[in-house]
Amino acid sequence: xxxxxxxxxxxxxxxxxxxxxxxxxxxxxxxxxxxxxxxxxxxxxxxxxxxxxxxxxxxxxxxxxxxxxxxxxxxxxxxxxxxxxxxxxxxxxxxxxxxxxxxxxxxxxxxxxxxxxxxxxxxxxxxxxxxxxxxxxxxxxxxxxxxxxxxxxxxxxxxxxxxxxxxxxxxxxxxxxxxxxxxxxxxxxxxxxxxxxxxxxxxxxxxxxxxxxxxxxxxxxxxxxxxxxxxxxxxxxxxxxxxxxxxxxxxxxxxxxxxxxxxxxxxxxxxxxxxxxxxxxxxxxxxxxxxxxxxxxxxx
Amino acid sequence: xxxxxxxxxxxxxxxxxxxxxxxxxxxxxxxxxxxxxxxxxxxxxxxxxxxxxxxxxxxxxxxxxxxxxxxxxxxxxxxxxxxxxxxxxxxxxxxxxxxxxxxxxxxxxxxxxxxxxxxxxxxxxxxxxxxxxxxxxxxxx
Numbered sequence: 001x002x003x004x005x006x007x008x009x010x011x012x013x014x015x016x017x018x019x020x021x022x023x024x025x026x027x028x029x030x031x032x033x034x035x036x037x038x039x040x041x042x043x044x045x046x047x048x049x050x051x052x053x054x055x056x057x058x059x060x061x062x063x064x065x066x067x068x069x070x071x072x073x074x075x076x077x078x079x080x081x082x083x084x085x086x087x088x089x090x091x092x093x094x095x096x097x098x099x100x101x102x103x104x105x106x107x108x109x110x111x112x113x114x115x116x117x118x119x120x121x122x123x124x125x126x127x128x129x130x131x132x133x134x135x136x137x138x139x140x141x142x143x144x145x146x147x148x149x150x151x152x153x154x155x156x157x158x159x160x161x162x163x164x165x166x167x168x169x170x171x172x173x174x175x176x177x178x179x180x181x182x183x184x185x186x187x188x189x190x191x192x193x194x195x196x197x198x199x200x201x202x203x204x205x206x207x208x209x210x211x212x213x214x215x216x217x218x219x220x221x222x223x224x225x226x227x228x229x230x231x232x233x234x235x236x237x238x239x240x241x242x243x244x245x246x247x248x249x250x251x252x253x254x255x256x257x258x259x260x261x262x263x264x265x266x267x268x269x270x271x272x273x274x275x276x277x278x279x280x281x282x283x284x285x286x287x288x289x290x291x292x293x294x295x296x297x298x299x300x
Numbered sequence: 301x302x303x304x305x306x307x308x309x310x311x312x313x314x315x316x317x318x319x320x321x322x323x324x325x326x327x328x329x330x331x332x333x334x335x336x337x338x339x340x341x342x343x344x345x346x347x348x349x350x351x352x353x354x355x356x357x358x359x360x361x362x363x364x365x366x367x368x369x370x371x372x373x374x375x376x377x378x379x380x381x382x383x384x385x386x387x388x389x390x391x392x393x394x395x396x397x398x399x400x401x402x403x404x405x406x407x408x409x410x411x412x413x414x415x416x417x418x419x420x421x422x423x424x425x426x427x428x429x430x431x432x433x434x435x436x437x438x439x440x441x
Contacts, residue, residue, distance in 0.1 A: 017320040030324045038330045040369040041393060045333055069328045 029149055036146060037067040049075065051143040051172055053102070053161045055150070060098055062105040062161055064143055076112060078105035085253055086245040088238065090224045095160040095180060096200040096239050099125070102161035103243060106168020107250035109141060116250075121169030125243065127195030129176040130166055140171035155180035155197070163198065199239045204232035311355050315346035322347065329394055334372050338364045339399040342374060342391060351392025361399050372396055 022028035039048045047066040054061045060080035065072045080092040080101050091097055110116040119140055122130040132140045143165075147158050159178045166172055176182060181193030196202065207225070210218035211232075219226065230238065271279070308315065325345060334340065342357045351371050356378065366373025371392045378387045412428040419426040 015320075017322060020324065023324075030327075034324070034327060034330060037327060038370070041334060041372065042367045042369060044335070044367075067327070067331060069331050 027149075036144060049141075049143040050146040051105075051162070051165055051170065052146045052148070053098075053158045054148055055093060055098075055157060058093065060093055060101045060157075060161065062101045062165070064105065064109050065146075076105060076109040078102075078108060082252070083242065086242050088242045089228060090230065091200065091203060093157070094200065094203060095155075095157050095197045096203070096235075098157040098160035099164040099167075099198050100239070100242055100246060102164025102166075103168045104164075104246045104250055106165040106170045107246055108252065110169050111250055113141065115141060116169070119169035122167035123247070125163075125167055125195065125198050127179075127181065127189075127191035127193070127198060129179075129189060129191075132166070132169055132171045140169065142171045145172055145174065152178055154178050154182050154184075160197065163194075200235040204235050207232040307354065314355055314358060315344050315352075317346050325394060332393070332398065334364050334367060334393070334396070334398070336364050336367065339402045340364060340372065340374055341397045341399045342376065342389075342395060343397055345394045348392060348394040351390070351395065353389050353391045353395060357389060357391075361401055366390070 018024065020028070020030060023030060036050060037048065039046060050065050050067075052061070052063045052065050058081075061077070062079075063077040064075040066075065067073075078101050080097050082104065083089075083092060083097060083100055086100070086104070088097065088100060106121065107116060110119055115138060118135045118138065119132055121132065134140055145158070145162055150156065150158060152158070154177070156178065160180070162172060162174060163179060166174065176189040179189055179194050180197040181190040182188070183190055207218065207222060210221065225231075303309065325347065329345075339361060340363075341361050342353055342359070344352055344355070344358045357374075357376055360376045362374040362376035364372055365375045365388060368390070371390045373388055373390050374396070375386050375388050377384050379385075415426060415428055
């Protein structure tokens with residue numbers, strides 16, 4: 001049946017209250033954000049740092065952010081697309097890559113704050129729960145995990161990034177309940193399973209099963225691995241090398257960018273206030289001059 | 301049954317959020333810092349139910365005397381009978397705004413300090429006192 005009066009009237013729009021922009025985009029949970037950013041008033045201007053982890057389809061973003069009225073200030077950032085500099089070129093959004101990204105961010109932050117000698121963190125990734133011990137001179141760098149809108153299930157990749165940052169030497173309050181390898185029945189973390197995930201053991205296991213059962217799918221799915229001659233036994237070695245490379249030099253690499261190309265302009269450029277006033281004066285002068293000529297002719 | 305004089309009686313419009321401003325509060329409210337001695341306006345945010353002052357204090361201005369984890373202690377004048385009492389209340393930060401009542405004085409202090417420094421450099425003695433507007437001449441009409 002066709003309803004005639006289904007449209008939204010002018011009154012509807014006049015009364016409509018838009019949600020905040022980032023809520024409309026579905027990117028920010030303001031209820032959680034208020035509670036994360038709120039700093040105790042008797043701590044005045046002490047910044048409260050968040051360890052932000054976000055996953056896109058092809059990238060991982062890890063940042064240390066503090067909030068201000070002008071906008072959030074990013075202290076340091078690490079992306080999974082930087083990992084090729086450290087020797088990891090494939091599988092940039094898996095659990096192991098998340099671990100590497102978290103580790104890279106932690107080492108980077110500690111280096112900029114000149115705390116990297118004091119707080120080595122966990123050099124050999126064992127999968128056990130590791131928390132930073134406070135050193136004698138300075139207290140460790142504290143940040144709070146900000147997962148955003150993802151569902152925090154056991155074994156999620158954000159906790160891989162969290163583990164990377166913890167092993168890198170940051171102080172992030174956490175529990176081992178959501179790490180990969182936590183057993184719900186026994187309520188204990190199995191460090192062996194977690195270690196497997198950190199070194200891509202789950203990817204290697206999948207590679208093995210595919211090679212046996214469906215070789216064609218293996219060829220299509222892991223084509224980039226095959227191209228770079230990475231097989232399932234070499235994964236652990238590769239990740240160990242990446243961890244070492246990250247610890248050796250976590251500073252970001254500056255890339256060369258060309259100046260932006262000049263494009264042809266297809267529409268007219270808007271005139272400034274001065275230009276518009278000048279144009280008006282010109283037009284009036286021309287009009288007066290023409291009127292002056294007419295008057296003279298009439299007089300004559 | 302009579303209406304009753306509860307804590308939030310007669311606040312239906314006073315504590316209501318303005319038109320099209322309901323829902324989450326902007327984050328800048330939480331990022332402001334207050335120091336002891338600042339002047340603040342008390343303005344109730346009806347959507348935050350904790351730490352609300354009594355309706356009397358809505359619209360009052362006072363000085364900060366205490367800063368706690370989530371709230372500010374404000375000292376406000378209240379007339380009780382034939383005298384004015386300095387009342388100390390604790391209010392959550394969502395119900396408080398920094399007051400501009402003191403802004404003009406602080407700017408004047410800064411400018412006067414600059415003028416005095418300049419005059420000292422020149423060796424003059426100047427008066428930075430404010431003068432009242434005198435009687436107006438016919439020309440100024």
